[in-house]
Amino acid sequence: MEWLGLPFITGLPDSGQVILSCTHNPFLVLLAYVVACVGSFAMLDMAERVDHAQKAQSQRLWRLTGTACLAGGIWAMHFIGMLAFQAPVEIHYALPITLASLLIALLASWLVMLTLSQAQQTLWRYVKASVCIGLGIAAMHYVGMGAMRSEAAAYFEPTLFTLSVLIAMLAGLAALLIARQLRGGMGLPHQLKKYTASLVLGAGLFSMHFTGMAAFNLVLPAGSVLTPPGENDHLQLGLTVAVMTLLIIGSSISAALADKKLQHKEHDLQRVNALLSQLDQARMSLQQVAHYDALTNLVNRRGFNQLFAEKLSEKTKEGGMLAVVFLDIDHFKRINDSLGHDAGDELLKVLASHIKGSVRSHEDVVARFGGDEFCILIGLHDREEARQMAQRIMMKMKEPIELAGRRMVMTTSIGISLFPEDGSTCEELLKNADLALYQSKGNGRNGLNFFSANLKTRATLELQLEEELRHALRENIGLMLYYQPIFDLKTGLVSKLEALVRWQHPVHGLLSPERFIAIAEANGLIAELDNWVLRKACEDLSELSRQGCEALRIAVNCSPLNLAREELADEIEQALRVAGVAPQRLELEVTENALMGNIANTLVLLRQIRALGVSLSIDDFGTGYSSLAYLKRLPLNTLKIDRSFIQEIPESTQDMEIVQAIIIMAHTLHLQVVTEGVETLEQYEFLERYGCDFVQGYLLSRPVPLAELRPVLNEINQRQYSSPVIPSGQVRGTSALTSTDPFPGSPYSRATASIARPVR
Incomplete structure (x- = not known):
């Protein structure tokens, strides 16, 4: 406010007259x-x-x-x-x-x-x-x-x-x-x-x-003369x-x-008109609205629960069996996303009629719980009746449906629980049928499953693991990184490491990613977990630099769900800046299917990451459905051949030809090639002969924690041409080899096999 001539902080001047008669x-x-x-x-x-x-x-x-x-x-x-x-x-x-x-x-x-x-x-x-x-x-x-x-x-x-x-x-x-x-x-x-x-x-x-x-x-x-005010x-x-x-x-x-x-007058008039028009309809429609689904005219959740309680009470007194059948339409969301919600509603009406036509008209209850979720309550004499009805519904669902000018076939996943075998209350039976439904979804959909006790045990275990994983991430307890060396065939040295997350669970011991990654993805923890791995890998890379390994690079896996987040590039930049690591020493591995999922958004994000100086690698190549037209547009540095193509070499001529073709294609696109899962000397020699750039696998070393990494790197880097001996049970398909072990009796030499390479 100084520009207005109003000083607020400074005191009164040393000279001048304060006008007090205001x-x-x-x-x-x-x-x-x-x-x-x-x-x-x-x-x-x-x-x-x-x-x-x-x-x-x-x-x-x-x-x-x-x-x-x-x-x-x-x-x-x-x-x-x-x-x-x-x-x-x-x-x-x-x-x-x-x-x-x-x-x-x-x-x-x-x-x-x-x-x-x-x-x-x-x-x-x-x-x-x-x-x-x-x-x-x-x-x-x-x-x-x-x-x-x-x-x-x-x-x-x-x-x-x-x-x-x-x-x-x-x-x-x-x-x-x-x-x-x-x-x-x-x-x-x-x-x-x-x-x-x-x-x-x-x-x-x-x-x-x-x-x-x-x-x-x-x-x-x-020195100023006070001028009295004039008339105002x-x-x-x-x-x-x-x-x-x-x-x-x-x-x-x-x-x-x-x-x-x-x-107020308008509201009063509207209320009077509304009351007069609704009064006659209220008595007739109240029951329908309360207990029936407006779209399909099937019983809704409230109506189903009421009928379920009545039938359950009847069966409890008189004896007999009931089956709760949960149905979920497979990939129904695609219909809403592609054809619109109106088309989805029309499809739900057709499917509801298919389900209604597959059950007994008066004895069974068919309900729509919401969305594409349906539930059927049937009385039966044995377990096989429920299976037969579910199979009839699945067959009926597969009949072609004409919708929005398209001819489509829908499938359904089904879960079944039985009374009194699987529960004695409505809540318990519905919950158990829902668990069986998710088992059907997990098995690839378009199938049916009955509830079993192990489903409940597994659901309880997954819930417990989710809570404990959330705690481990919040408190930074139990999670650790193991590193597997990646061997450069041209220099004859380990030039990269792949960071692999492990969880030292207090009860279940050391857990591999297969045990908890899916839980993290299903419960919104994968972004936090990936970020933890990224930050920890950068910290370890900084520690390796202090140990004299300034040239080593680390490859970090990125979940497909995390690849869709716009914040990923900023998180990578922050992790590198905090650890003081050059971006060129970090490589991000993304799976083939993740890259192809949303190519437009993926391209933008990958270019932002490449602009940081971070390398990009396409992981598990050959297991997805990538298009070469898209592949050449992606800002990639490395292509990683999936282990499934190397396991049967040299026995499988077809796998050898596929690997050769992938290497040639990758080099044509100016990409370096890493082959993972290398376990035998024959596989190593084959890859070296056909120009593979890097190899990774148990032939070099199993993944090890950072504390045990340096001796493993020294041992691999010092191997010379010789006849190495591969320990029994460590690798398969190898011939008798010998090794000059620079660390005799160490656990690292027992866990690895030597590589015969030419002296360059």
Whole structure:
């Protein structure tokens, strides 16, 4: 505010005269308070109109009206208060700055109305909004004071200045809280509360203004001659501003009152018409709405639970069996995503009729629980009846369906639980049928499964593992990285490591990723787990650098779900920066199917990662469905051949030809080739002969923790041409070899096999 000539922090000058004989016109002071109260009342009234308006256009209109009323009240109160100020010096006001203060008042008032228009908010959000509102009101006040022009210079006492800003914030908070408390009220008590609230809010605004005026000092520069003020019309101008402001606000309040009465009449008329039209239908439709699905006309969940309880009670007393059959349409979401929800609804009607036609008309209950989930309750004599019915439904589902100009075939996954074998209550039987359904989905869909005790045990174990994995990630306990060397056939040295996560479980021991990665992906933990692996790998890479392995690179696997996150590139950059590792030493491995899942978004993200300097590798190549047309567009550095193509070499001529073709293709695309799963010397020699760049597998070393890595690297890097001996049971298909072990008797030599390579 220094540009306005209003110093707030600096003290009074060493020289000059402080003008002490400043007063206020009592009438204008009282008039300023009245205007502030009327503006506050108008704001409260307009906030109610916004709440009651049904159309967005009406809400915007009342919001703008409330903004104008509140801003006019605040600004007019301030302006009249300034006119009430009387000093023994000539004072006039700059019009542009005065208008600028009005604009600030409008912005602050708009923020008030906008905050009140939102749904119910927390106290913290109101506090934040009140800070902004208070700052706006204070800015309006002090910008308005900056319009004052006189021979004397304006100075402010810092304590009172700060207090005035705090009062403005408290006034803003009070306005928000009071308006929320008054929402929805009606009648005379409500109006009395509103009048009282207006007086309180007006007092808050009034207090802020005159606290700011109390902090105000006029200092006449040393040597200046005090020029007495001439004739002024402050009283007349103040009255004019007050009358105009009150007329405008009064008109707005009158319009709001008329709208409120008209709306009440309209609502009353609508309620009467609605009640008359619905009264005759209510008795007939109530049961249908409560217990039947509107789309398929099947029983809904509530109706099913009621019938289920009745049948369960009957079977418990008289004896007999019941089967709960859960059905889920396979890949139904694709229909909604590709053809739209209307087509999906039509398909659900057809499928519901197929299911209904596959059961006994009067004895069995068919329900739609929601979405593409159906449930059937059947009475039966033996387990095989349930299986036969489920198979009939599956066959019926496979009949072609004409939909949206397409001919499609749908399949279903089914889970079955039996009473009394699998449970004695509705909740237990439904839960167990649901577990069997997910077993069918996990087995590839288009199948049926009966509930078994091991499903419940496995579900319980997975839930426990999920909780423990969440705890392990939160507390950084139990998770660790193992590293498997990747051997460079050209240099004859280990140049890369693949980071493989392990979990040292307190009960189940060391768990491989196969035990917990799927749980992490299914429960939203995979991003956190991948980020932990990334950060830990960068930390370990930094530690390896301190141990003298500055040239080593680390490859980190990336989950397909994590590859779809836009934040991945930023997380990689942060992990590298925190660990102090060069981006060129990190390689991100992504699976073939993950790359092809959403090629457009994947390309953008991969280019961002490559722009950091991080290398990219396509993992498990050959197991997915990648297109060469897309593959050549991807910013890849390395192609990793899946172990399934190397396991049968040299016995399988077909696998050898496939590997040769992949190597040639990769080199044509200027990609380096890594082959994983190398376990025998014959496989190693074959890959070296046909130009593979890197190999990885048990022939070199099993994955080892960081603490055991350095001796393994030294042992691999020091191997020479010889006849190595491969320990029994460590690798298969190898011939008798011998090795010169630089670490005799160490566990690393027993866990690995030597590689015969030429001396370069």
